[in-house]
Amino acid sequence: MSKLYKVAIIGFGNVGQGFTKILANKYELLNERFGVDIRIVAVCDLYKGSIADPDGLDPTMLISSIELDGDLKNMDAKYTGWTAKETIANSGANILIELAYTDLKTGEPALSHVKQALNNGMHVSMTNKGPVALAFPELRDIASKNNVQIGIEGTVMSGTPSLHLGNEMLLAAGIIQIQGILNGTTNYILGEMEAGLDYQVALIQAQALGYAEADPTGDVDGHDAAAKTVILANLFMDLELTLADIDCTGISQITSEDIAKASAQNKHWKLIGTVAKTKTGFIATVKPEMVNKDHPLASISGATNAITYSTELLGDITLIGPGAGRIETGYAVIEDILTIHKNS
Numbered sequence: 001m002s003k004l005y006k007v008a009i010i011g012f013g014n015v016g017q018g019f020t021k022i023l024a025n026k027y028e029l030l031n032e033r034f035g036v037d038i039r040i041v042a043v044c045d046l047y048k049g050s051i052a053d054p055d056g057l058d059p060t061m062l063i064s065s066i067e068l069d070g071d072l073k074n075m076d077a078k079y080t081g082w083t084a085k086e087t088i089a090n091s092g093a094n095i096l097i098e099l100a101y102t103d104l105k106t107g108e109p110a111l112s113h114v115k116q117a118l119n120n121g122m123h124v125s126m127t128n129k130g131p132v133a134l135a136f137p138e139l140r141d142i143a144s145k146n147n148v149q150i151g152i153e154g155t156v157m158s159g160t161p162s163l164h165l166g167n168e169m170l171l172a173a174g175i176i177q178i179q180g181i182l183n184g185t186t187n188y189i190l191g192e193m194e195a196g197l198d199y200q201v202a203l204i205q206a207q208a209l210g211y212a213e214a215d216p217t218g219d220v221d222g223h224d225a226a227a228k229t230v231i232l233a234n235l236f237m238d239l240e241l242t243l244a245d246i247d248c249t250g251i252s253q254i255t256s257e258d259i260a261k262a263s264a265q266n267k268h269w270k271l272i273g274t275v276a277k278t279k280t281g282f283i284a285t286v287k288p289e290m291v292n293k294d295h296p297l298a299s300i301s302g303a304t305n306a307i308t309y310s311t312e313l314l315g316d317i318t319l320i321g322p323g324a325g326r327i328e329t330g331y332a333v334i335e336d337i338l339t340i341h342k343n344s
Protein backbone atom coordinates (compact mmCIF):
# COMPACT_ATOMS: atom_id res chain seq x y z
CA MET A 1 0.00 0.00 0.00
CA SER A 2 1.51 3.31 -1.06
CA LYS A 3 1.53 6.36 1.15
CA LEU A 4 -0.23 9.41 -0.29
CA TYR A 5 1.71 12.69 -0.39
CA LYS A 6 -0.28 15.72 -1.47
CA VAL A 7 2.11 18.42 -2.60
CA ALA A 8 1.59 22.14 -3.16
CA ILE A 9 4.13 23.89 -5.38
CA ILE A 10 4.89 27.59 -4.86
CA GLY A 11 6.77 28.97 -7.87
CA PHE A 12 6.37 27.20 -11.20
CA GLY A 13 9.58 28.11 -13.01
CA ASN A 14 12.32 25.76 -14.18
CA VAL A 15 12.50 23.63 -11.04
CA GLY A 16 8.74 23.25 -10.53
CA GLN A 17 8.32 22.25 -14.15
CA GLY A 18 11.29 19.86 -13.95
CA PHE A 19 9.79 18.19 -10.87
CA THR A 20 6.38 17.93 -12.58
CA LYS A 21 7.95 16.40 -15.71
CA ILE A 22 9.77 13.80 -13.61
CA LEU A 23 6.51 12.98 -11.83
CA ALA A 24 4.71 12.60 -15.18
CA ASN A 25 7.34 10.05 -16.26
CA LYS A 26 8.22 8.31 -13.01
CA TYR A 27 4.92 8.24 -11.09
CA GLU A 28 4.54 4.44 -11.45
CA LEU A 29 8.16 3.72 -10.51
CA LEU A 30 7.95 5.95 -7.43
CA ASN A 31 4.69 4.32 -6.45
CA GLU A 32 5.69 0.70 -7.03
CA ARG A 33 9.36 0.75 -6.06
CA PHE A 34 9.27 3.27 -3.20
CA GLY A 35 5.65 3.21 -2.00
CA VAL A 36 5.07 6.93 -2.50
CA ASP A 37 1.95 8.17 -4.25
CA ILE A 38 2.79 11.81 -5.05
CA ARG A 39 -0.12 14.04 -6.11
CA ILE A 40 0.20 17.70 -7.01
CA VAL A 41 -2.83 19.35 -5.39
CA ALA A 42 -1.88 22.98 -5.99
CA VAL A 43 0.45 25.12 -8.07
CA CYS A 44 0.81 28.79 -7.26
CA ASP A 45 2.87 31.14 -9.39
CA LEU A 46 2.73 34.92 -9.30
CA TYR A 47 2.82 35.24 -13.09
CA LYS A 48 1.69 31.88 -14.50
CA GLY A 49 -1.45 31.60 -12.37
CA SER A 50 -2.62 29.68 -9.37
CA ILE A 51 -4.73 26.52 -9.47
CA ALA A 52 -5.70 23.84 -6.97
CA ASP A 53 -7.63 20.60 -6.79
CA PRO A 54 -7.61 18.41 -3.65
CA ASP A 55 -7.98 15.29 -5.85
CA GLY A 56 -4.81 16.13 -7.76
CA LEU A 57 -3.77 17.98 -10.91
CA ASP A 58 -2.50 15.90 -13.82
CA PRO A 59 1.30 16.51 -14.18
CA THR A 60 1.17 15.92 -17.95
CA MET A 61 -1.60 18.51 -18.33
CA LEU A 62 0.34 21.01 -16.23
CA ILE A 63 3.36 20.68 -18.51
CA SER A 64 1.24 20.84 -21.70
CA SER A 65 -0.45 23.98 -20.43
CA ILE A 66 2.93 25.65 -19.86
CA GLU A 67 4.22 24.49 -23.24
CA LEU A 68 1.11 25.65 -25.11
CA ASP A 69 0.16 28.85 -23.29
CA GLY A 70 3.22 29.73 -21.22
CA ASP A 71 0.97 29.73 -18.13
CA LEU A 72 -1.71 27.78 -16.23
CA LYS A 73 -4.55 30.22 -16.75
CA ASN A 74 -6.52 28.04 -19.19
CA MET A 75 -6.24 24.86 -17.19
CA ASP A 76 -9.41 23.48 -15.57
CA ALA A 77 -9.20 23.29 -11.80
CA LYS A 78 -11.57 23.33 -8.82
CA TYR A 79 -9.98 26.45 -7.35
CA THR A 80 -8.12 29.28 -9.02
CA GLY A 81 -6.47 32.52 -8.02
CA TRP A 82 -5.22 31.60 -4.55
CA THR A 83 -2.27 33.52 -3.17
CA ALA A 84 0.71 31.57 -1.81
CA LYS A 85 -0.63 32.06 1.72
CA GLU A 86 -4.09 30.76 0.73
CA THR A 87 -2.52 27.85 -1.15
CA ILE A 88 -0.58 26.77 1.94
CA ALA A 89 -3.63 27.20 4.19
CA ASN A 90 -6.34 25.71 1.96
CA SER A 91 -4.85 23.15 -0.46
CA GLY A 92 -4.85 20.22 1.95
CA ALA A 93 -1.24 19.45 0.96
CA ASN A 94 0.99 17.69 3.45
CA ILE A 95 4.20 18.77 1.69
CA LEU A 96 5.02 22.30 0.57
CA ILE A 97 7.47 22.51 -2.33
CA GLU A 98 8.87 26.02 -2.02
CA LEU A 99 10.51 27.17 -5.26
CA ALA A 100 9.88 30.91 -5.26
CA TYR A 101 12.54 33.46 -6.20
CA THR A 102 15.69 33.33 -4.03
CA ASP A 103 16.43 36.53 -2.15
CA LEU A 104 19.72 36.15 -0.29
CA LYS A 105 19.22 39.37 1.70
CA THR A 106 15.88 38.64 3.40
CA GLY A 107 14.97 35.11 2.31
CA GLU A 108 11.49 36.47 1.54
CA PRO A 109 8.87 35.64 0.44
CA ALA A 110 10.05 32.03 0.71
CA LEU A 111 10.92 32.28 4.40
CA SER A 112 7.35 33.24 5.35
CA HIS A 113 5.91 30.48 3.15
CA VAL A 114 8.13 27.90 4.79
CA LYS A 115 7.32 29.06 8.34
CA GLN A 116 3.59 29.06 7.59
CA ALA A 117 3.76 25.53 6.18
CA LEU A 118 5.83 24.12 9.05
CA ASN A 119 3.51 25.74 11.61
CA ASN A 120 0.58 24.20 9.71
CA GLY A 121 2.13 20.75 10.19
CA MET A 122 3.35 20.36 6.59
CA HIS A 123 6.72 18.95 5.55
CA VAL A 124 8.76 21.24 3.30
CA SER A 125 11.08 20.62 0.36
CA MET A 126 12.88 23.65 -0.99
CA THR A 127 15.62 24.40 -3.47
CA ASN A 128 15.54 28.01 -2.41
CA LYS A 129 18.87 28.94 -0.81
CA GLY A 130 17.68 32.16 0.90
CA PRO A 131 15.75 30.69 3.84
CA VAL A 132 18.35 27.96 4.39
CA ALA A 133 21.37 30.27 4.33
CA LEU A 134 19.64 32.85 6.53
CA ALA A 135 17.45 30.97 8.98
CA PHE A 136 17.99 27.22 8.94
CA PRO A 137 18.46 26.70 12.72
CA GLU A 138 15.17 28.54 13.37
CA LEU A 139 13.36 26.57 10.65
CA ARG A 140 14.72 23.30 12.03
CA ASP A 141 13.33 24.21 15.47
CA ILE A 142 9.90 25.02 14.08
CA ALA A 143 9.92 21.75 12.11
CA SER A 144 10.89 19.73 15.13
CA LYS A 145 8.17 21.37 17.30
CA ASN A 146 5.60 20.46 14.65
CA ASN A 147 7.00 16.98 14.09
CA VAL A 148 7.64 17.55 10.39
CA GLN A 149 10.73 17.45 8.15
CA ILE A 150 12.56 19.91 5.90
CA GLY A 151 14.29 18.72 2.72
CA ILE A 152 16.93 21.01 1.21
CA GLU A 153 18.91 18.73 -1.13
CA GLY A 154 18.45 21.06 -4.12
CA THR A 155 20.05 24.06 -2.41
CA VAL A 156 23.57 22.72 -3.08
CA MET A 157 24.57 20.97 -6.35
CA SER A 158 20.93 20.53 -7.50
CA GLY A 159 19.98 16.84 -7.51
CA THR A 160 23.56 15.63 -7.05
CA PRO A 161 23.13 14.19 -3.55
CA SER A 162 25.82 16.26 -1.85
CA LEU A 163 23.81 16.93 1.31
CA HIS A 164 22.49 13.40 1.67
CA LEU A 165 26.02 12.06 1.22
CA GLY A 166 27.34 14.41 3.90
CA ASN A 167 24.45 13.92 6.28
CA GLU A 168 23.83 10.22 6.04
CA MET A 169 27.21 8.77 5.17
CA LEU A 170 30.07 11.10 6.03
CA LEU A 171 29.11 12.98 9.17
CA ALA A 172 30.22 10.11 11.38
CA ALA A 173 33.56 9.95 9.56
CA GLY A 174 34.35 13.43 10.93
CA ILE A 175 34.16 16.16 8.29
CA ILE A 176 37.07 18.54 8.89
CA GLN A 177 37.10 20.52 5.67
CA ILE A 178 34.79 21.06 2.72
CA GLN A 179 35.91 22.53 -0.58
CA GLY A 180 33.76 22.87 -3.63
CA ILE A 181 33.05 24.32 -7.01
CA LEU A 182 29.55 25.30 -6.02
CA ASN A 183 28.51 27.62 -8.82
CA GLY A 184 28.11 26.39 -12.38
CA THR A 185 27.86 29.81 -14.03
CA THR A 186 31.28 30.98 -12.84
CA ASN A 187 32.95 27.65 -13.61
CA TYR A 188 31.50 27.81 -17.11
CA ILE A 189 32.69 31.40 -17.59
CA LEU A 190 36.23 30.63 -16.37
CA GLY A 191 36.41 27.61 -18.72
CA GLU A 192 35.19 29.63 -21.71
CA MET A 193 37.69 32.39 -20.92
CA GLU A 194 40.43 29.74 -20.91
CA ALA A 195 39.23 28.74 -24.39
CA GLY A 196 39.69 32.38 -25.49
CA LEU A 197 36.26 33.95 -24.96
CA ASP A 198 35.74 37.41 -23.49
CA TYR A 199 34.23 37.56 -19.95
CA GLN A 200 31.04 39.40 -21.01
CA VAL A 201 30.38 37.04 -23.95
CA ALA A 202 30.89 34.02 -21.70
CA LEU A 203 28.45 35.49 -19.14
CA ILE A 204 25.80 36.06 -21.82
CA GLN A 205 26.25 32.44 -22.94
CA ALA A 206 25.85 31.19 -19.34
CA GLN A 207 22.61 33.17 -19.07
CA ALA A 208 21.33 31.81 -22.38
CA LEU A 209 22.09 28.26 -21.22
CA GLY A 210 20.00 28.84 -18.07
CA TYR A 211 22.83 28.34 -15.55
CA ALA A 212 22.84 31.88 -14.17
CA GLU A 213 20.39 33.22 -11.59
CA ALA A 214 17.71 35.70 -12.75
CA ASP A 215 20.16 38.38 -11.63
CA PRO A 216 23.62 36.95 -12.44
CA THR A 217 25.34 39.36 -10.03
CA GLY A 218 24.85 36.76 -7.30
CA ASP A 219 26.73 34.22 -9.42
CA VAL A 220 29.70 36.32 -10.55
CA ASP A 221 30.15 38.11 -7.20
CA GLY A 222 30.36 34.75 -5.46
CA HIS A 223 27.26 35.23 -3.29
CA ASP A 224 25.49 32.15 -4.65
CA ALA A 225 28.56 30.03 -3.83
CA ALA A 226 28.82 31.79 -0.46
CA ALA A 227 25.20 30.89 0.41
CA LYS A 228 25.98 27.25 -0.40
CA THR A 229 29.17 27.43 1.70
CA VAL A 230 27.08 28.73 4.64
CA ILE A 231 24.63 25.85 4.21
CA LEU A 232 27.47 23.28 4.20
CA ALA A 233 29.22 24.87 7.18
CA ASN A 234 26.07 24.94 9.29
CA LEU A 235 24.94 21.44 8.36
CA PHE A 236 28.21 19.60 8.66
CA MET A 237 30.63 21.62 10.78
CA ASP A 238 28.48 22.63 13.75
CA LEU A 239 28.86 26.29 12.86
CA GLU A 240 26.18 28.96 12.83
CA LEU A 241 27.39 31.16 10.00
CA THR A 242 25.56 33.77 7.99
CA LEU A 243 26.56 35.22 4.61
CA ALA A 244 28.46 38.01 6.40
CA ASP A 245 30.88 35.43 7.85
CA ILE A 246 32.10 34.36 4.41
CA ASP A 247 35.15 36.13 3.08
CA CYS A 248 33.82 36.37 -0.47
CA THR A 249 35.44 37.44 -3.75
CA GLY A 250 33.81 36.77 -7.12
CA ILE A 251 35.30 36.35 -10.57
CA SER A 252 34.53 39.71 -12.15
CA GLN A 253 38.10 40.96 -11.57
CA ILE A 254 39.69 37.97 -13.36
CA THR A 255 41.17 39.21 -16.62
CA SER A 256 42.23 37.42 -19.81
CA GLU A 257 45.83 38.10 -18.68
CA ASP A 258 45.19 36.26 -15.39
CA ILE A 259 43.80 33.30 -17.35
CA ALA A 260 46.82 33.28 -19.70
CA LYS A 261 49.20 33.45 -16.72
CA ALA A 262 47.54 30.37 -15.17
CA SER A 263 47.61 28.43 -18.45
CA ALA A 264 51.33 29.21 -18.87
CA GLN A 265 51.93 27.61 -15.46
CA ASN A 266 49.73 24.61 -16.34
CA LYS A 267 47.10 25.79 -13.83
CA HIS A 268 43.36 26.62 -13.87
CA TRP A 269 41.33 29.35 -12.20
CA LYS A 270 38.46 27.96 -10.14
CA LEU A 271 35.98 29.75 -7.85
CA ILE A 272 36.31 27.66 -4.73
CA GLY A 273 34.19 27.69 -1.59
CA THR A 274 36.07 26.47 1.47
CA VAL A 275 35.05 25.88 5.06
CA ALA A 276 37.39 24.38 7.63
CA LYS A 277 37.73 24.33 11.37
CA THR A 278 40.96 25.69 12.82
CA LYS A 279 42.41 25.67 16.35
CA THR A 280 41.14 29.21 16.88
CA GLY A 281 37.84 29.10 15.01
CA PHE A 282 37.08 28.54 11.36
CA ILE A 283 37.96 29.56 7.82
CA ALA A 284 35.08 30.26 5.46
CA THR A 285 35.91 31.70 2.07
CA VAL A 286 34.75 31.90 -1.52
CA LYS A 287 37.45 33.11 -3.86
CA PRO A 288 39.05 32.49 -7.24
CA GLU A 289 42.06 30.22 -6.82
CA MET A 290 44.72 29.16 -9.28
CA VAL A 291 44.90 25.39 -8.83
CA ASN A 292 47.43 22.87 -10.09
CA LYS A 293 46.23 20.34 -12.66
CA ASP A 294 46.44 17.55 -10.04
CA HIS A 295 44.06 19.35 -7.60
CA PRO A 296 40.84 17.25 -7.15
CA LEU A 297 38.75 20.18 -8.45
CA ALA A 298 41.02 21.20 -11.37
CA SER A 299 39.38 19.02 -14.01
CA ILE A 300 35.77 20.07 -13.27
CA SER A 301 34.63 21.80 -16.43
CA GLY A 302 31.57 23.63 -17.77
CA ALA A 303 28.63 24.11 -15.40
CA THR A 304 29.47 20.94 -13.48
CA ASN A 305 29.90 21.24 -9.71
CA ALA A 306 32.04 19.22 -7.34
CA ILE A 307 32.58 18.95 -3.64
CA THR A 308 35.45 17.44 -1.68
CA TYR A 309 34.69 16.36 1.87
CA SER A 310 37.91 15.89 3.86
CA THR A 311 37.21 13.47 6.66
CA GLU A 312 39.12 12.02 9.62
CA LEU A 313 38.35 8.39 8.82
CA LEU A 314 38.18 8.24 5.02
CA GLY A 315 40.42 11.06 3.85
CA ASP A 316 39.08 12.97 0.85
CA ILE A 317 35.84 12.04 -0.89
CA THR A 318 34.97 14.01 -4.02
CA LEU A 319 31.49 14.04 -5.53
CA ILE A 320 31.07 15.45 -9.07
CA GLY A 321 27.76 16.21 -10.76
CA PRO A 322 25.32 18.77 -12.08
CA GLY A 323 24.79 21.89 -9.99
CA ALA A 324 21.89 23.41 -11.90
CA GLY A 325 19.23 22.60 -14.46
CA ARG A 326 15.50 22.05 -14.68
CA ILE A 327 15.36 18.26 -14.39
CA GLU A 328 18.51 18.05 -12.26
CA THR A 329 17.10 20.39 -9.61
CA GLY A 330 13.57 18.99 -9.95
CA TYR A 331 15.05 15.62 -9.04
CA ALA A 332 16.33 17.06 -5.74
CA VAL A 333 12.67 17.52 -4.72
CA ILE A 334 12.01 13.84 -5.48
CA GLU A 335 15.00 12.95 -3.25
CA ASP A 336 13.58 15.11 -0.46
CA ILE A 337 10.16 13.45 -0.70
CA LEU A 338 11.73 9.98 -0.64
CA THR A 339 13.73 10.99 2.45
CA ILE A 340 10.63 12.41 4.17
CA HIS A 341 8.90 9.10 3.40
CA LYS A 342 11.81 7.03 4.72
CA ASN A 343 11.97 9.00 7.97
CA SER A 344 8.22 9.29 8.58
Ligand code: HSE
Nearest residue numbers: 183184185212213324
Ligand atom coordinates in the same frame (compact mmCIF):
# COMPACT_ATOMS: atom_id res chain seq x y z
N1 HSE B 1 23.11 29.95 -10.68
C1 HSE B 1 23.45 28.74 -10.02
C2 HSE B 1 24.75 28.20 -10.64
C3 HSE B 1 22.32 27.76 -10.14
O1 HSE B 1 25.21 28.76 -11.64
O2 HSE B 1 25.29 27.24 -10.13
C4 HSE B 1 22.23 26.75 -9.06
O3 HSE B 1 22.20 27.27 -7.77
